[in-house]
Amino acid sequence: MIAKNRLIPREIIIYEAILKRLPLNHPRKAEFENKLSLKRAGYKGEKELDYHISQIDHSKLTILHDLRIPYNDTHFQIDTLLISNSLIIPVDSKYYAGTLEFYPEFNQMIQYLNGNEKVYPDPILQTKIQARQLKAFLKSHQFSSPPFEPLVAITNSQALIKNPTQSNEVSQRVFKSPGIFYKIVPYLEKYQKEILTDPDLKKIVKLLLRKHTPYLPNLKELPYSELQKGVECPACHAIGMERLHSQWGCRKCGFTSKDAHVAALKDYFLLYGHSATNSQLRDFLGISSIHQTRRMLSKLDLNTSGELKGRTYTPGKTFSLWD
Known part of the structure; x- marks a missing residue:
């Protein structure tokens, strides 16, 4: 059973909104393009792994994708978690390219790519640490x-794995x-003794889902x-x-749209915070009329608080920022 599907990482959606609004020749354009490229590549690899996991018999497994759980004063993340009554398997996904040499005795992995050598922390140690944190x-x-x-x-299907030692x-x-x-099958065959009852397993899954905290990049320096x-x-x-009467018109290509403002409002909430006044949204959308903006916002699933000039808008349940 899949208890938690993998969604598009929120970093991807935020980086797309940033790049959309950074001027073409902005000095930080390449920085955010690189961040977005890395996140997209990692997500692509994770989705491929999900496909292969979907081919496995799920009758004795509960599967949770992309968990981020609070632990002490920080969080730990598990890309994929497989739970049965007798065994827990955390799976860490790595989208590394090139030749990868593992040296667990030194807690490191070396990547050879395009004539360059780069040292990374040992992914095996990382997933062991995640397992220890989950156990605690x-x-x-x-x-x-x-x-x-x-x-x-x-x-990464093109990566070459080596085990020199x-x-x-x-x-x-x-x-x-x-x-x-x-x-995973040899481990499932090895561990037959049930440690968790079915009710306890369900409680653990509910706990993990409740404690899951999606990661959001720090935008303070944007x-x-x-x-x-x-x-x-x-x-x-x-x-x-x-804004021309009841629709939007593009000065560049002449295209018209009745709801182009919805995507812009999502960008605002993603980049500037999940609360805004009529004045702030008018400024962002490029509308001068308070009443026109109010009528437009009233047709969307936005929560409101306060009255008149002090009224603020926040996304409602169906005004999703993450799809």
């Missing part, structure tokens, strides 16, 4: 834990995405004064559509 988290909520068997999935740890725990079935305001044209993507 469950213990703090009075749950007994079955055995943990952490795994590392290399999701012939480490059993690397052989047992590191795999390419299509091999997930052959990695060059807000340099972001372009206005409504984006759905046709040519120019920013700065004009």
Whole structure:
């Protein structure tokens, strides 16, 4: 059973909104393009792993994708978690390219790519740490834990995995995405004793879902004064559509739209915070009329608080920022 599906990472949606509104020649354009590219590549690899996991018999497994759980004063993240009554398998996904050499005795992995050598922390150690943190988290909520068997999935199909020291740890725990079935089945056959009752397993899943806290990038250093305001044209993507009566018109290509402002409002809430006044939204959309803006906002699923000039708007349940 899949208890939590993998959604598009919120960083991708936020970085897309930033890039849409950064001027073409802005000095930080490349920085955010690189961040977006890395997140998209990682997400693509994770979705490929999800596909191979979906081919496995789920009758004895509960699967949760993309968990981020509070622990002490920080959070730990697990890309994929497989739970049964007798076993817990955290899977960490890595979208590394090039040749990857694992040296668990030194807690490091070396990547060779385009003639360059780069050292990374050992992914096996990372997923072991995540397993330890999850075990402590469950213990703090009075749950007994079955055995943990952490795994590392290399999701880039072009990566070459090497194990120079012939480490059993690397052989047992590191795999390419299509091999997930052959990695977990031996563990499922090895651990037959049920530690968790069905009710306890359901309670653990509910707890993890309740405690999950999606990651949001820190936008404090964003060059807000340099972001372009206005409504984006759905046709040519120019920013700065004009409000003409009951629709928007693009000065560049002539395209018209009745609801182009919805995407712009999502950009505002993503980048500037989940609360805004009529005045702030007028300024962002490029509308002068208070009443016209109020009528427009009243047709959307936005929550309101306060009266008149002090009224603020926040996204409602169906005004989703994340799809």
